[in-house]
Amino acid sequence: QVQLVESGGQLVQAGGSLNLSCVASGRISFFGSYVMGWFRQVPGKEREFVAAISRTIGKTGYKDSVKGRFTISRDDAKNTVYLRMNTLEPEDTGVYYCAATQRGGGGYYYTRGYEYDIWGQGTQVTVSS
Numbered sequence: 001q002v003q004l005v006e007s008g009g010q011l012v013q014a015g016g017s018l019n020l021s022c023v024a025s026g027r028i029s030f031f032g033s034y035v036m037g038w039f040r041q042v043p044g045k046e047r048e049f050v051a052a053i054s055r056t057i058g059k060t061g062y063k064d065s066v067k068g069r070f071t072i073s074r075d076d077a078k079n080t081v082y083l084r085m086n087t088l089e090p091e092d093t094g095v096y097y098c099a100a101t102q103r104g105g106g107g108y109y110y111t112r113g114y115e116y117d118i119w120g121q122g123t124q125v126t127v128s129s
Contacts, residue, residue, distance in 0.1 A: 002026045002118050004098045009123030012088055016127070020083040022098030022120055032056070032076035035101050035109055037116055038083045040094035040125070047097065049111040051083060056106035065091070088127045095122040 008020040020038070024031055037052035051062045051072040060072050071084040081098060099116035110116065 002028055002100065004100060004118055004120035006096060006098045006120045006123040009096060009125045011126045011128065014088060014090055014127055014129050016088050017084070017086045018088065018125060020085065020096055020098075020123060020125075022081045022083075024079040024100065028079060030076075031074075031079040033102055035104060035116075036072075036074060036081040037099045037101075037110060038072060038081075039097045039099060039113060040092075041097070041122075042094040047113055049113070050096070052109035052111060053081065054107050054109040059107050059109055061109050061111060085125075088125075090127045090129045093125060093127050095124050097122045 003026045004022050004024055006022045012018055032055055035054055038050040039047045040050050041047040049063055051070055053060050053072045053074055069087045074081045098120040100118040101116045
């Protein structure tokens with residue numbers, strides 16, 4: 001089995017920045033074979049897509065409200081995916097989850113939760129106004 005562990009979440013003021021990390025461990029043949037995504041959830045709401053990065057060419061996609069502020073990246077040698085979050089807003093508050101899947105081709109990423117097979121436990125991000 002593959003496990004994902006997120007870290008980096010904390011309380012931050014609006015306008016601040018955070019770096020989230022997600023490290024994969026366990027039965028990983030090659031981390032580069034996984035499409036990786038970040039999702040977030042607040043109480044009472046459904047989990048929503050934030051960002052994703054494909055395998056091979058590292059094609060990225062973002063939720064509209066985070067474009068230009070968030071950046072997803074990966075380091076396959078470290079089995080790690082990152083989410084750099086700048087100019088944070090109170091609306092960015094939530095539990096951030098890392099997800100992984102091996103489905104699809106090299107240049108694809110996925111924006112729906114059911115397309116991912118492996119999930120981390122989440123890390124809390126709180127943005128105060």
